[in-house]
Amino acid sequence: MELECPGFIRNPETWTTEDTRAYETNTVWLGLPLLLLMENAGRAVADAVECVLGDVRNRKVVVYAGKGGNGGDAIVAARHLALRGADVTVYLLYDPKLMEHRDAALNLQHLQRLKTVKVVHLDDPRDYSPQEADALIDGILGIGVRGKLREPVASALAAFNASKGLRVAVDIPTGLDPDTGKAVEGTARVDITVTMGTLKPGLLADEAKPYVGQVLVADIGMPRDAYIYAGPGDVAARIPRRPRDAYKGGNGKVLSVGGSYHYFGAPFYMASAALYAGADLSFLAAPEDVARSAATANPGIIPVPLKGDIITREHVKDLVEEARHVNAVAIGPGLGTAEETKQAVAEFLEAIRGKPTVIDADALKAVAELRPKLWPEAVLTPHRGEARMLAGHDGEPQELAAEIAKTYGATVIVKAPKPPGDVICSPDGRCRFNLTGHPAMAVGGTGDVLTGITAGFLARRAALSKSLEPLNIAAAAAWTSGRAGELAVEEKGDNITAIDVLNKVQAAIREAYSLISGGG
The missing domain is CATH 3.40.1190.20 (Ribokinase)
Incomplete structure (x- = not known):
């Protein structure tokens, strides 16, 4: 039976990774900061967890956060779940100094000041172990990442997949190609994927079904102008961009x-x-x-x-x-x-x-x-x-x-x-x-x-x-x-x-x- 969660988009459009990148940038050009979209995305992930679990007070939630925008969404979700009374632990896969996304770094700085959320960075990937939790959130890698999973991602995902509890992916399960639905070895297997703004083609592929679970599409506030008007x-x-192995004529x-x-x-x-x-x-x-x-x-x-x-x-x-x-x-x-x-x-x-x-x-x-x-x-x-x-x-x-x-x-x-x-x-x-x-x-x-x-x-x-x-x-x-x-x-x-x-x-x-x- 499909889960009915209020506030998520019915009959969403489908955008490729390229579309998503284009329209996010157009949104920024129109004056709407990505920080606001990240806030809305993280809140939507928290809403999905609450929709399934009901009251999250005193529920144990484990969050795995990468160093990009996907990790930033997960960090925001952690903050909202803690605000609602959940017992939240965030595992940072990388040293906080390596956070690549400016808005994710800003949200992490705020989270680290909170006493109600435990933030952990494991220096050795072998220290990741399966968890007993009510919910686990995969915010490791987003739509722009392809190819074989490397450390510390591989070890963190192995622990994630072996854990007991509701497993939720932010935007796309880590390891799944958002455009084709192809999964690499060790790809996250989740019960719910909360994808942002629109569907991604890969989420609809038959071969992706064992990984994505039920897909909920979150409205994160991207204006229609961002995709109606060129930007x-x-x-x-x-x-x-020119590839590193560019040769004369190879760029057209x-x-x-x-x-x-x-x-x-x-x-x-x-x-x-x-x-x-x-x-x-x-x-x-x-x-x-x-x-x-x-x-x-x-x-x-x-x-x-x-x-x-x-x-x-x-x-x-x-x-x-x-x-x-x-x-x-x-x-x-x-x-x-x-x-x-x-x-x-x-x-x-x-x-x-x-x-x-x-x-x-x-x-x-x-x-x-x-x-x-x-x-x-x-x-x-x-x-x-x-x-x-x-x-x-x-x-x-x-x-x-x-x-x-x-x-x-x-x-x-x-x-x-x-x-x-x-x-x-x-x-x-x-x-x-x-x-x-x-x-x-x-x-x-x-x-x-x-x-x-x-x-x-x-x-x-x-x-x-x-x-x-x-x-x-x-x-x-x-x-x-x-x-x-x-x-x-x-x-x-x-x-x-x-x-x-x-x-x-x-x-x-x-x-x-x-x-x-x-x-x-």
Whole structure:
């Protein structure tokens, strides 16, 4: 029989570890401290214990706490249970000086001042032994930890699993992969898992059932704005850091296609932004003069010169071959509107079906007229006028974005002023919003910067074989572009150019990484 505990979420959503990291960081950016979320999480664990045991006065509770945010949640739970009259002992698996999470350290400092809670650190892991307790709480490792259990975790969990009493996990049983449900040897086996905010996919896996017990989802107060609106967490958690064994090209390669005899700047901004977004290599396929001009202005761009003044169907075979060697494609800025160029765009898109591709500017005109079949990993980036063109009618940005995404089967960013800001929708009907940006960005070239950022981010994920998540990656790109514009305005005032925005892309990304939460 399932336990009925008041105050826990019914019909919760399911978030991956990446989602959780992203939205925690967005929460902090919105001004809500993780310290408050930790307080709510720990209280929820105490509530679950009380729900099962009833009155906890004089009940023996043993808490195992690690050095991260998961341990901080457990420490808060210990405080609340002691406040309610329980006899609480906290085993710290590590020296208190090694506490990694700032808020966990703060809660530990408070707990150590209390006379009603016994705090113990065992120097030798062999000293852990099974306990006779009414409840035992696993707050050792959180959602961010993978792999074989090492000391002192292995010994502490062996004692935990051999103990008699109600066993409770904080967020996820230690040793269980929150995304896959795979368990390593020695994983905690619990009666109840109190998971925070939403379900984790691993908790639902059949192979996880022997470990998780009944799952209760605690409302810890994370605002809906944290996952509806794009934020720095979407960059910091979703755009992968370079691995230690990084090699040239391993962090993503982008092919930008654009330019014509009349437009030199747009493809330069696009190809440069892909580099500034972190792609290792940025190729620009453009008419000869355009390609060489861009590479002269930014030597990091690798030119792919095409004969003639515009891109035509004669170039499609070569473009397809170039696209085979990259992780993502961006197409559109500066192409012009010649009929043969539109035909080339349609043929090229058909030939690279399924590849992460950002479609902007003049390429959108070809899409609107010729209606090639698109795919969810294709991201359209129209401004409001182009959105009306794609939809065939006027409307509000959210209405247009949702309709375009469904009609074309692609992800779409409709660029719009606040409110509602940029609207990002996927073909399955999900939508997010972005509120960064400034009216001063309404100048030529800033949209091309967004196109390059989006392609760079997609390439980075694809290069590391991560699921593309085009809706969330498009949201991350929109936030980055808008934040870069804000930083440019802060430095130079309202009269900025696309180059000013481009030059702040790296600063916006750096700011996002600096805000990543301490997590579990």
